[in-house]
Amino acid sequence: MTQQTRQFTINILIALITTLLAIGLIEGGTRLIGISPQPERFQLSTLLGWEWTPEYDQLEDYKGTQFQMTVNQQGLRAPTTDHNYAIPKPANTFRIIALGDSIVASPGVPWDETFAVQLENELQQDFTTHRVEVINAGTDDYSTEQERIWLQERGLAFQPDLVILHVYLNDSRSFGIPSLRTAQITNFMAQHSAVYALVRTLQVASMVNQEDFRFRYIPALEEGDWREDTAVLTSLIQSADRDWGLAWYEQAQRTIEENVLQIQQLTTAQDIPLLIVLFPVTVQLYAEVDTPLGLTAPQQEFALFAAQHDLPLLDLLPVLQAIPNNDLFFDQVHIKPVGHAPVAQAIANALRENQLLPPDK
Numbered sequence: 001m002t003q004q005t006r007q008f009t010i011n012i013l014i015a016l017i018t019t020l021l022a023i024g025l026i027e028g029g030t031r032l033i034g035i036s037p038q039p040e041r042f043q044l045s046t047l048l049g050w051e052w053t054p055e056y057d058q059l060e061d062y063k064g065t066q067f068q069m070t071v072n073q074q075g076l077r078a079p080t081t082d083h084n085y086a087i088p089k090p091a092n093t094f095r096i097i098a099l100g101d102s103i104v105a106s107p108g109v110p111w112d113e114t115f116a117v118q119l120e121n122e123l124q125q126d127f128t129t130h131r132v133e134v135i136n137a138g139t140d141d142y143s144t145e146q147e148r149i150w151l152q153e154r155g156l157a158f159q160p161d162l163v164i165l166h167v168y169l170n171d172s173r174s175f176g177i178p179s180l181r182t183a184q185i186t187n188f189m190a191q192h193s194a195v196y197a198l199v200r201t202l203q204v205a206s207m208v209n210q211e212d213f214r215f216r217y218i219p220a221l222e223e224g225d226w227r228e229d230t231a232v233l234t235s236l237i238q239s240a241d242r243d244w245g246l247a248w249y250e251q252a253q254r255t256i257e258e259n260v261l262q263i264q265q266l267t268t269a270q271d272i273p274l275l276i277v278l279f280p281v282t283v284q285l286y287a288e289v290d291t292p293l294g295l296t297a298p299q300q301e302f303a304l305f306a307a308q309h310d311l312p313l314l315d316l317l318p319v320l321q322a323i324p325n326n327d328l329f330f331d332q333v334h335i336k337p338v339g340h341a342p343v344a345q346a347i348a349n350a351l352r353e354n355q356l357l358p359p360d361k
Contacts, residue, residue: 100166104138
């Protein structure tokens, strides 16, 4: 080794050691001020953009309500981290996949009170020789495209006898795929770095102040003037154009429909029955006026689409409207525990009416 090479190597080592010491000091200082790595409920995924972190198990607060969010080793919400679903499927098991976003995952609702679990209990009454399993495959903020990918790449391995696709009005939203290296580094930092936790906190806080913030419609939603004022209602829907307001745009409707048709193709190829369940937004339940946009236009459009493609459809808007309770929701869509039993009952009835359940043998 020449003197020049030796000196270059020493310089590299000094720079590396200095960098590591600086990182250690910053990390240590961040922890000294009371910030520590926080368990992340989601991790980046090169297949789906993001997915549940296996074995995540934390007491969480959702809109002032505490509940336990537990994810099993298969990346599904479950009662315990080791509550996994057998593959291959056991004999005499009637297995349903409840596919969807956070509405299916049901934040703020204890596991036993979620409509997925209550549906399982309700349907078990129809069977004496089969055990019913309803797999909660809801993942926060998933679009119908991500749900289709999950079903194709992960869900079919569970050998479902039935798929229930739960559609919400923002399910046309696109998503990004991280590179493998980005996913690996980010997921490691999320688990081990207090600095990462601090940066994430600051990042989320700054998003709220951005002009195009996805949830900028929430102050108007909470004020409630939209209930009696057509102009305010119309403005509210338009201001939600990065979330549920997308449903009033034709292209967004077509995007959802294209993905639903691909899911139908997947299930048909496997001879698996499919039921579509359509969730409303709160303004559709509680507005006392209509809007030139058509308050229920998304449901009407989707009903026409479902009929054209022979897709069994359950529209939950009239189901929820029939419940004599003005406080069914945590926010714009997530249903409080009180509403989960009626939803489960409506889904069970739709399955029976559409003859999507097999005879009990």
